[in-house]
Amino acid sequence: MSLRNRELLNLLAVGLITAIGFASVYIARESVVSAASLAYGVFFLALYLAAHAVVRMALPHADPYLLPLAGLLAAIGVTMIYRIEPDRALRQGIWIVVGLALFAGALLFLRDHRILDRYTYTLGLAAVGLLALPALPGIGATINGASLWVRLGPVAFQPGELAKILLVVFLAGYLRDNRELLARALPSAKHFGPLLLVWGAALLVLVETHDLGGALLYFSVFLAMLYVATGRWLHVAGGLGLFSLGAWGLYHVVPRVGERFSVWLDPWADPTGAGYQLVQSLYAISSGGLFGSGLGRGVLVAPGGSTYIPFLETDFIYSAIAQELGLAGAVAVVLLYVLFVWRGFRIALLADDGFSKLLAAGLSAAFGIQAFIIVGGVTGLIPLTGITLPFVSYGGSSVVANFLLVGLLLMISDRVNRDSR
Amino acid sequence: MNPQIRRVFLVLAALFVALVGMTSYWLWKAPDLEARRGNPTLVVRQVTIERGRIYSSDGRTLLAANRRRRVQGRTWYLRRYPAKELVAQTIGYSTLSRSRSGLEESLNDFLTGSNSDLHTVLRRTLDRLEGLTQRGNDVVTTIDARAQQVAMDALAEKCGAAVALEPATGRVLVIASQPSFDPNLVERHFRRAASAPGAPCRPAAPLLDRATQGLYIPGSTFKVVTAAAALDSGAFTPSSEFVDKGYCIEYGKKVTNFADQSGPEVFGRVDFATALQHSINSVFCQVGQRLGPLVVLEYAKRFGFYSKPPLETPAGERAASGLYDRGRLLFPSDPNAVDPGRLAFGQERLLVTPLQMAMVAAAVANGGLLMKPTLLDRIVAPDGTIVTQQAPEVLGRAVQPETAAELTAMMRRVVESGTGTVAQISGVPVAGKTGTAETGRRGENDTWFIAFAPADAPRFAVAVALQDQAGTGAQTAAPIARAILQTLLGGKP
Numbered sequence: 029m030s031l032r033n034r035e036l037l038n039l040l041a042v043g044l045i046t047a048i049g050f051a052s053v054y055i056a057r058e059s060v061v062s063a064a065s066l067a068y069g070v071f072f073l074a075l076y077l078a079a080h081a082v083v084r085m086a087l088p089h090a091d092p093y094l095l096p097l098a099g100l101l102a103a104i105g106v107t108m109i110y111r112i113e114p115d116r117a118l119r120q121g122i123w124i125v126v127g128l129a130l131f132a133g134a135l136l137f138l139r140d141h142r143i144l145d146r147y148t149y150t151l152g153l154a155a156v157g158l159l160a161l162p163a164l165p166g167i168g169a170t171i172n173g174a175s176l177w178v179r180l181g182p183v184a185f186q187p188g189e190l191a192k193i194l195l196v197v198f199l200a201g202y203l204r205d206n207r208e209l210l211a212r213a214l215p216s217a218k219h220f221g222p223l224l225l226v227w228g229a230a231l232l233v234l235v236e237t238h239d240l241g242g243a244l245l246y247f248s249v250f251l252a253m254l255y256v257a258t259g260r261w262l263h264v265a266g267g268l269g270l271f272s273l274g275a276w277g278l279y280h281v282v283p284r285v286g287e288r289f290s291v292w293l294d295p296w297a298d299p300t301g302a303g304y305q306l307v308q309s310l311y312a313i314s315s316g317g318l319f320g321s322g323l324g325r326g327v328l329v330a331p332g333g334s335t336y337i338p339f340l341e342t343d344f345i346y347s348a349i350a351q352e353l354g355l356a357g358a359v360a361v362v363l364l365y366v367l368f369v370w371r372g373f374r375i376a377l378l379a380d381d382g383f384s385k386l387l388a389a390g391l392s393a394a395f396g397i398q399a400f401i402i403v404g405g406v407t408g409l410i411p412l413t414g415i416t417l418p419f420v421s422y423g424g425s426s427v428v429a430n431f432l433l434v435g436l437l438l439m440i441s442d443r444v445n446r447d448s449r
Numbered sequence: 450m451n452p453q454i455r456r457v458f459l460v461l462a463a464l465f466v467a468l469v470g471m472t473s474y475w476l477w478k479a480p481d482l483e484a485r486r487g488n489p490t491l492v493v494r495q496v497t498i499e500r501g502r503i504y505s506s507d508g509r510t511l512l513a514a515n516r517r518r519r520v521q522g523r524t525w526y527l528r529r530y531p532a533k534e535l536v537a538q539t540i541g542y543s544t545l546s547r548s549r550s551g552l553e554e555s556l557n558d559f560l561t562g563s564n565s566d567l568h569t570v571l572r573r574t575l576d577r578l579e580g581l582t583q584r585g586n587d588v589v590t591t592i593d594a595r596a597q598q599v600a601m602d603a604l605a606e607k608c609g610a611a612v613a614l615e616p617a618t619g620r621v622l623v624i625a626s627q628p629s630f631d632p633n634l635v636e637r638h639f640r641r642a643a644s645a646p647g648a649p650c651r652p653a654a655p656l657l658d659r660a661t662q663g664l665y666i667p668g669s670t671f672k673v674v675t676a677a678a679a680l681d682s683g684a685f686t687p688s689s690e691f692v693d694k695g696y697c698i699e700y701g702k703k704v705t706n707f708a709d710q711s712g713p714e715v716f717g718r719v720d721f722a723t724a725l726q727h728s729i730n731s732v733f734c735q736v737g738q739r740l741g742p743l744v745v746l747e748y749a750k751r752f753g754f755y756s757k758p759p760l761e762t763p764a765g766e767r768a769a770s771g772l773y774d775r776g777r778l779l780f781p782s783d784p785n786a787v788d789p790g791r792l793a794f795g796q797e798r799l800l801v802t803p804l805q806m807a808m809v810a811a812a813v814a815n816g817g818l819l820m821k822p823t824l825l826d827r828i829v830a831p832d833g834t835i836v837t838q839q840a841p842e843v844l845g846r847a848v849q850p851e852t853a854a855e856l857t858a859m860m861r862r863v864v865e866s867g868t869g870t871v872a873q874i875s876g877v878p879v880a881g882k883t884g885t886a887e888t889g890r891r892g893e894n895d896t897w898f899i900a901f902a903p904a905d906a907p908r909f910a911v912a913v914a915l916q917d918q919a920g921t922g923a924q925t926a927a928p929i930a931r932a933i934l935q936t937l938l939g940g941k942p
Contacts, residue, residue: 256453299487307487313472314479315490325523327493336489350472351490358472366465373458377451389454396461400468407471 031092031445032084038096039080042103043073049107049323056111056324068110071121072103079128086135087442091375094441097368098419098434102427104361105420108348111324112341116422123424127431134435141439145383148201155194158187188242189416189429193436195246196253196394200386203257207382211258238284241405241415245398247271252393253386256376292411305344308337309406313350313358320354327351341422343414346403361420362403369396375441378448388440391433492545496525501560501585503540503552506622506826510594512540513553524582527636528553534629535601536592538658539762539824542632547639550656552588552824555763559828559836560585586836589826591620596936600625603929608650609915610659612807613933616901616910618841619811619820621760623911623933624804626663630655650917661760661767664800665895665914668886668922669707669728669868671795673809673899676725676859678748679736681852687722687859697734699790706730707885725859726867728883730794737793743784745792746772751847752809753819755780759844760804761824770801795886807912809847810899813860814880814907817853819844861904869898871927874935878904881930883922892919898926902934909937 029037047069076099083090102124110117138144144151161178178187203210210220251267254260278285287302295303295310315327328348329335337344350358372392379385398418405412416426475482483491503513512535515526528543541551549557557563562585593613600611604627613623628645635642645653657663679685695715696705706714706729716729724732737745749755749771755778757767772779772787779798781787791797804822812819821842828836848856860880863869869881884897896918901910911933913926 252457256450256457259450259453296485299485308489310475311482311485311488311490314475314482315488317476317479327490330489355473355476359469362465362468362472366462369458369461373454376454382450385450385454389450389457393457393461396465400461400464403468404464404471407468407475409467409471 031090032080032088035083035092035095036077036080038093039076039099040073042076042096042099043069045100046072046103046107049103050110052322053107053111053324056322068106068117068121072099072106072124075125075128079132082132082135083438086139087438089445090438090442091371091445093371094368094434094437097364097371098431101361101364101368101419104349105345105417105422107323108345108352108420109341109422111352112328112335112348116341119424120422120427123427124431126424127428130428131431131435134432135438138435139439140443141387141436142381142383142443144197144387145201148198148205151194152198152202155191155198158191158194161187185428186423186425188239189425190432192242192245192249192394192398193391193429193433196249196390197387199250199253200383200390203253203386204382207257210254210263211260238282239414240278240285240288241401241413244401244413245394245415248397248401249390249394252397253390256389257382257386288411288413292408295408305338306406306408306412309344309347310408312337312344312347313407316351316354316358318355320350320352320357323352325352339414342416343402343412343421344406345417345421347406349420362399365396365399365418368392372396372437375437375444378444379440380444380447384440384443388437391437395430395433486548493525495543495561496527496545497523497582498561499526499582499584500528500543501562501587501828501831503560503588503590505590505592505594505597506620507594508589510535512536512590512592513543528632530632532594533631533633535594535597536590536624537629537632538626538656538766539592539624539660540590540632541762541766542635544636546636551658551762551766552590555761556588556825556828559588562586562831584831586831587829589829590824591615591622591826591839592624592824593622593937596623596933597625599936600929600933601627601629603932604915606647606649607915608648608653608659608917609913609926610663610803611911611913611929611933612660612803613909613911613937614807614811614820614822616811616814616907617820619822619844620826620841621822621824622909622937624658624660624824626657626659628653628655658762658766659914660803661758661762663802663914663916664768664770664773665803665897665916666886666888667770667795667799667801667806668884668895668897669730669795670806670809670882670884670897670899670912670922671799671801672725672728672733672793673813673856673860673882674749674752674754675733675736675740675745675793675795676721677752677813677848677852677856678740678745679721680855681748681848682740682744684740685721685736687720687855689721691719691721691724691732691735693717693719693724693729693731695731697731697738697790699734699738699788704730704734704790722859722862725882726862728794728863728868733793734790737789737791740789740793741784742781742787742789742792745789746780746787748847751819751845752812753805753844754801758802758804758808758822760822767804768802770799770805772798773800774798795884803912803914806897806899806914807910810901810912811910812847813853813856814901814910815853816850817846817848819847857904857907860900864900864904868921868923869900869927871923872898872900872931872934874902874931874938877902877934877938879931879934880904880907881927883927885921885923893917894919894921896920896922896925898922898930900927900930900934902938909934911937 050068106120109120251264255264291303295306299307369392376385376388402415402417404410416423418430511531516529518525541553543549543553600623610626628648630642645655693716696703755771757769788797821844825839827838864872864879864881868883872881879902881900886895896915899912901907911930913930918925
C-alpha cells in the first residue's frame, strides 16, 4: 500500500474514533444519541481528509503516521474538552481548523524546510522577541501567575509555543555549523558564546514571565540537541549541573518555585491550599481504575459548573483522561506520544544532512519532552509546571504551533523518502 | 549523529515508561486516597446512592429523607430533614460540604447499602449489573415523635436535655437536646445552624448532643446510686436510723443541707427512706463516709458509669459519666483521693450525662437489670425485607431485685410526699428523685429530675437535666419529666 493510502486509512480510523467519543459523551449527558454529536465526527473527518489531500499533493512521500497521530491526539483533546465544557470544544475546533490551514499553507508555500536554514540567526532572535512579547505592557496578559499571553483584540495567544519551534530551528542550524568545534572537551567561548547568548536571553525572559514549564522544556531540548550534535555526555552533565544550580537558586529566591517544589514533595501538607490542584489531580487519576468511569461519567465538574481541578481542560487534561478512560486510556495516550516521537526520531535517523537530522530530532524531542513535563507534573512524578499537553490541552496557540511542527517533520520525511527511493 | 539520536529516543522512552508507572502507582494507592476527605469522587459516589430514610418508631414521622437533583446527567440525592430541629443532634446530618454526624454517620453503611450482610450485597450487585441506582436501607428508630415533640417544646428556650427509656428493653423513646439546630441549614448556612442566638447559655453549642455529651453535676439524683450501694451492699436498710444535725463534718469542714431562705433544714432523727424523701445531704454524707467512695463508685460503674453508654451514635458524640479531674475521667485507686460525703450526694467532681441518669432510673425500674440503650428499632431493605431487627440486650445487673424494690418504694415517697411532688400524675404512681447541683456560680444550678412510671409496673424511665437554672430541680426539671411521662403514658401533657 502506498504511503498516502496508509495515511488515508489511518485518518478514517481516527474519524471513526472521534465520532464514537463524541457520541458517548453525548449519551452520558443526555441519554440519547444525537446527530449533532456525530456531526463532530464527520466534521473532523472532513477536516483531516482536506489536510490529507494537501499532503498528498505537496508531500507525497511524507511519513504516513504523523498526521493521523496528531489528528487522533487532537480528537481526544477536543472530545475531553467537549465533555468538560462544550462551549470551549467549539473554540478548540476552530483553532484546529486554523492550525490545519496554517499547516496546509506551510506545506504549499514553504515546501522545503531547508529554506529555514538560511535564516537561522534571524529566527533565533525572532524567538527571543516572541518570548519577550508578553512582558510588554499593554498587550501582555497574566493568567494563573504566569505572563505568557499576548492579547490582540479578542484573541489571546501564547507566542512561546511558536518560539519553541523557532528556537529548535535556530539550534539545528547553529549546532550543525559548530558541532565539531563544540565537541571539544572545552569549547572556546567564541563558539559557545552566541549559543549561550540566545539561550541565556530566552531563559531570562522565561524566568521573568514565570513560565517555569517553558524554561524546563527549552533547557531540556537544548541539552538533547547539544548531545545529538556533539555526542558528549559531559556537556549534558555540565548543563544539568548548571540547571540544578539555577533551580536551587530559584527555589530560594522565587516563592512560586519554592511552593511548587514543596507541594511536589508532600502534596498533602496543604491539601486545600497550595497542594489543592495536585491533590485533586491525584484523586482523579486514582479513581479512574483500569478502564475508567466512562466518558462523561467521571467526577470532574461540581454542581455549580466549575471543575474540581482548576485548569482541568488545559494543564490537567491528562488527569481527566485517566479518570474517565482509566489506566488503559491514559497509557494509550502516552503510547501515542511515544509513537509520535518514534516516527520523528526515525525521520532524524534517515535524514542525510545535519540540519535536517538536528531539526527532526529537536522537534520530536521538544514534542515528547513537553508531554512528559506536564504529565509528569500532574501525576506527581516531577514538580508541577504549567504547560500544555501537545494537541490535547485546550489552547489555540499550542494546537497551531504543533500542527506547524508536524508540517516541518512531514517536509523532512518527504525529502528523506524521496531521496531514498 | 545516529547513535546519539537513538540514545535520546531511549531516554525519552524511559521517561514515558516512568509516566505509565506513576499513573499506575496512583491506581494502586486508590484505596488509600479514596478514604481521604476532600476527594470528590467519594463524595459523589455517596450522593449518587439513594440514601435510606430515617423514621420515628411508628414509621410516620420522617426524620431524614432525600431530594433529587439532576447534575450532569445523573441524579444526586441530597439530604433533607423534614423534622428539622426535632431530633437534630442524634440523627445528625449528611452533607457534601461537611462530613457526617449522628446516626447519619454511624449508620452510614446501612443507609448507603454498603453494609456487608448477604442480602444487601446480593441486591447491590444485581442493581449494579442492571445499571440501577444503588439504594440504601431505611432505618426505623425507637423515637416516639409525639413525646419527643413534647420534650423539645418543654425544653425550648432553655439549655438542657431529656432522655426517656423503656426500662425493660433499653429503647430510647425521647432524646431531646436544646438549643437545637436545623440540619437543613448545615450544607449552605453552617454558621447559622451552629449559632443559637436566643439560647440562654454560653456557649449555646446547638450542635452538641446534650443528652449524650452534656456533662452536668448530678447533685441529689446521684443519691439513688448511693442508696443502691447502701442497700445492696447490706450496710443499710430503708429503716436504718440517722441523726440529722443539718450538717456533716468532712475533713473538718461543715457540709450543710440544702438551704432555703430560713437557713439549712434540720430534720433530727430520721430513717434512711425519709432521708431520700427529703434529700437530706447530711445523712447521705454519713452513708458515704461509712461505705467509702470506692464502694459507691463501684455501684456507679454497675449502672454504666465510667464507660460511654453503648448507643448507636458515633463514639465521639457520647461521653462517659464519673469523676472528672481536669477534664479527664478519674477512677481513684486511693479512697482518700475522693471526698466520700460530697460524692454520696452527687457533688465532688462528679459529672454525668442525662442519658446515664436515665439509665440509672431505668435499671431501678427494671428490677435492677440494666438494659443496653438503643435507638434502633429495625433496618429495612428497599424491597421491604428486614435487614436487622434490634432485640433487647442486657448490659448487666446493677442491683439485686430486692434492692430495686426497696429503692422504688423510697423513690415513690419522694414524689408522693417529698421533694418531687410536682411530678405527680393522677392515677399513676410515679417514682422519682430531684437534683439541684451547685456549680459554684449563683443562680446557675444544674437542675435534675429522674423518674419512672407507673412505679408498680414501670414502662417508662426519664431523666431531665437543665443548666444555668436559678430554681431547684423540683421547680424546673420535674414538670418537664412529668409532661414527657404523661405523653408516653397516653394522656395529655
